[in-house]
Amino acid sequence: MSDQNHTDPPSDFALRVRALETxxxxxxxxxxxxxxxxxxxxxxxxxxxxxxxxxxxxxxDPDYKRRLLENAQEVTEELVDITGANVIVLENTPDVxxxxxxxxxxxxxxxxxxxxxxxxxxxxxxxxxxxxPRKVLAEFGFTVPTSTEVRVWDSNAELRYLVLPMxxxxxxxxxxxDLEKLVxxxxxxxxxxxxxxxxxxxx
Amino acid sequence: MDGIxxxxxxxxxxxxxxxxxxxxANDAQRRIFAINMLSVMQGVxxxxxxxxxxxxxxxxxxxxxxxxxRWLGMVERLYREAGITADSDQSEIPGARxxxxxxxxxxxxxxxxxxxxxxxxxxxxxxxxxxMRRDSVPTxxxxxxxxRGRIGRIEDYKGIFRFADAYASDRPENQHVYSVRFTxxxxxxxxxxxxxxxxxxxxxxxxxxxxxxEN
Numbered sequence: 338m339s340d341q342n343h344t345d346p347p348s349d350f351a352l353r354v355r356a357l358e359t360x361x362x363x364x365x366x367x368x369x370x371x372x373x374x375x376x377x378x379x380x381x382x383x384x385x386x387x388x389x390x391x392x393x394x395x396x397x398d399p400d401y402k403r404r405l406l407e408n409a410q411e412v413t414e415e416l417v418d419i420t421g422a423n424v425i426v427l428e429n430t431p432d433v434x435x436x437x438x439x440x441x442x443x444x445x446x447x448x449x450x451x452x453x454x455x456x457x458x459x460x461x462x463x464x465x466x467x468x469x470p471r472k473v474l475a476e477f478g479f480t481v482p483t484s485t486e487v488r489v490w491d492s493n494a495e496l497r498y499l500v501l502p503m504x505x506x507x508x509x510x511x512x513x514x515d516l517e518k519l520v521x522x523x524x525x526x527x528x529x530x531x532x533x534x535x536x537x538x539x540x
Numbered sequence: 541m542d543g544i545x546x547x548x549x550x551x552x553x554x555x556x557x558x559x560x561x562x563x564x565a566n567d568a569q570r571r572i573f574a575i576n577m578l579s580v581m582q583g584v585x586x587x588x589x590x591x592x593x594x595x596x597x598x599x600x601x602x603x604x605x606x607x608x609x610r611w612l613g614m615v616e617r618l619y620r621e622a623g624i625t626a627d628s629d630q631s632e633i634p635g636a637r638x639x640x641x642x643x644x645x646x647x648x649x650x651x652x653x654x655x656x657x658x659x660x661x662x663x664x665x666x667x668x669x670x671x672m673r674r675d676s677v678p679t680x681x682x683x684x685x686x687x688r689g690r691i692g693r694i695e696d697y698k699g700i701f702r703f704a705d706a707y708a709s710d711r712p713e714n715q716h717v718y719s720v721r722f723t724x725x726x727x728x729x730x731x732x733x734x735x736x737x738x739x740x741x742x743x744x745x746x747x748x749x750x751x752x753x754e755n
Contacts, residue, residue, distance in 0.1 A: 350609050351568035356626075357616060358571055364624060364631040367578055370641025375574040378648060379563075410652065419649045440548030440684050442591050443607075448651075455560035458607055464550035467686065471733045476556050487736045491548065493682040494717060494741040495653070495701045528558075 384451035387417045388499055389520035391449065392531075395426075396504040397513045402428075409499070419448055421499075427490065428501045429527075434481045435500045436474070436527030438466045439492045446497040450525060457526070467491060477528045500527045507534055542676050542685065544599035549686040549728070569608040576615050581647070584636045585618050592680035592708035593617055656700040662716040663744060668694050670720065673748040680708035683746045687738075690727055691751050692720040695739065703743055716744040 347355070361367040394416055395402040405412045405426050413421035424446050427435040439445065440463050445453040456462055466473045470487045474480065481487050490498045502524040508516060511534070518537045523529030532540070547553075564570045580587050593614040595602070602610065623630040639647065664670055674689040682704045696719040706713035721739040724732035 348568070350606075350612065351566070353612055353616070354568040354572050354575075357612070357619070358575060360624065360626060361575065361619070366584070366624065366631065366633065366636070366638065367575065367582075368638060368640050371578050371639055371644050372571060372574040372641075374641045374644045375577055375648075376570045378645065379570075379573065382645075420651055422651045423653050440686075441545055441682060442594065452563040455562040455607075456556055456558055459553075459556060459560065460547060460550075460603070461553040461556045464547040464553050465556070467548045467738050468728055469733055470736050473556055477558050483734045485735070487733070488721070489736070489738050491684065491738055491740040493684065494704060494743065496698065496717075496741055 379447075379452050383419065383448060385520075385522035385525065386517075387419065387451075388446070388449040388522070388525045389517045390416050391426075391499070392501055392520045392525065393513045393516035395501055396508075396516055402501075406501075413449065417449075421446075422448055422497075423495050424449060424497050424499050426499050426501050429503045431485060431503075433486045433488050434527065435498070436466060436470055436487060436489045437492060437498045437500065438463060438489060440464070440467055441491075441493055444492040444497060446499045446525075448497075449499055450522060454522075474528060477523065479529055500525050502531050505531050505533050541596065541678055541680065543595040544602045545595035546685045548684045564608075572608050572612045572615065576611055578639065578644075579615065579618070581644075582636050582639055584622065584633050586707050586710075588680060588702070588704040588708040589618065589710070590614055591704070595680070656702070656714045659700055659714060659716060662697060662718075664694055664718060664747060664750065666694050666697055666718075669751040670694060670718075670742075670747045671749050671751050672742070672746055677705065679705065681705045681746075682741075682743070684740075686727055687722060687740065690722055692722040692726070692742075694718045695721045698741060701741075701743075703745070705743070705745075718742050718744070718747075 362369050391405065391413055395405050406428060409421040409424045409426045429435055443453060443458040445457060447453065462473065467489050470489050471481065492498055505519060508519065519531040519534065521529050521531060524531045576590065579585060580590065594610055597613065622633050624633065669691055671691050672683060672687050672689060698717040698719055700714050701717045703713045703715040719739060720742045721737050724736035727738060
């Protein structure tokens with residue numbers, strides 16, 4: 338049930354949120370316009386397309402990739418209107434496949450990927466992906482060969498991680514803007530892979 | 541603290557609902573997200589404290605309360621403790637500033653993590669094997685239970701960061717942070733999946749000792 342359904346009275350939760358906002362704005366502690374602005378940032382200005390631009394550039398430009406892996410904070414702003422701040426980029430290789438989680442709460446590289454999806458915050462994902470990552474990835478329809486290490490990064494402190502997936506085969510010579518369309522959000526979390534050019538064509 | 545939030549490795553939560561993409565289900569969820577983020581940006585309280593307050597609840601409430609409602613409970617408690625209640629007429633929070641809406645985006649988009657003050661040299665080096673401390677603390681910590689007493693290899697040194705355990709109790713303290721990798725076998729024993737590992741940031745005080753050889 339959502340609050341948009343006007344035939345329902347507001348929930349206890351909605352009333353409490355409203356009471357809190359009213360209290361804080363009456364005391365002059367928050368500017369309601371700043372709250373509107375943050376919601377607009379969350380829903381319209383940040384999102385996985387930001388991460389996709391960075392990944393596509395890293396695929397296309399080896400020097401950019403090298404600098405990105407060394408210090409993402411300084412490099413992301415070259416391409417997108419937002420700093421990576423505390424982001425570390427993790428490169429997938431044939432030997433290591435990286436996956437991110439926050440077992441203790443819900444830390445997520447939201448500056449570059451936008452707000453996290455419900456499943457990322459779910460108890461099932463948080464509890465299981467550190468213990469049985471291959472089973473969890475299979476639930477996403479994704480298999481990593483056992484010759485490849487699955488390395489799960491638990492974002493427990495100040496750093497946030499962004500996975501740099503492997504560039505799909507058959508994309509030689511593709512323009513960066515076309516490469517961008519192959520980069521899925523889940524491929525930057527590690528719970529999926531990028532699209533192939535054929536799949537991207539079909540979507 | 542040994543709380544329900546520390547759920548890495550728990551059994552019983554079932555399959556991941558990979559189709560659940562919902563970030564916000566209604567406007568009240570959007571508002572509490574924004575109230576909390578703005579409060580952190582304004583310096584009303586720090587982010588470590590939000591995590592401490594979120595996890596310091598009755599375990600059954602944690603499991604049965606929807607995600608954003610847990611945030612609301614945390615924010616209400618933090619403001620109540622700062623003296624902002626309907627019954628008081630307090631309107632000042634020491635150390636906090638008010639960010640107007642038109643100044644918000646620029647501050648948000650250009651955020652940089654400030655260079656922390658220097659510390660004495662780190663004790664451990666990249667390539668060393670180290671054991672995590674076994675003791676549990678009753679307050680906030682970022683060493684998950686599933687790694688206590690386990691041996692990992694230091695893969696990288698990340699620098700000096702705010703020590704979450706201290707900031708959660710309003711004590712400013714910084715610590716060296718290492719990136720430490722633990723094999724699935726070391727953590728989970730014979731039941732582990734083949735060729736898996738967990739890598740995680742470890743504040744220096746989480747390490748109890750250097751271990752002579754690789755496990």
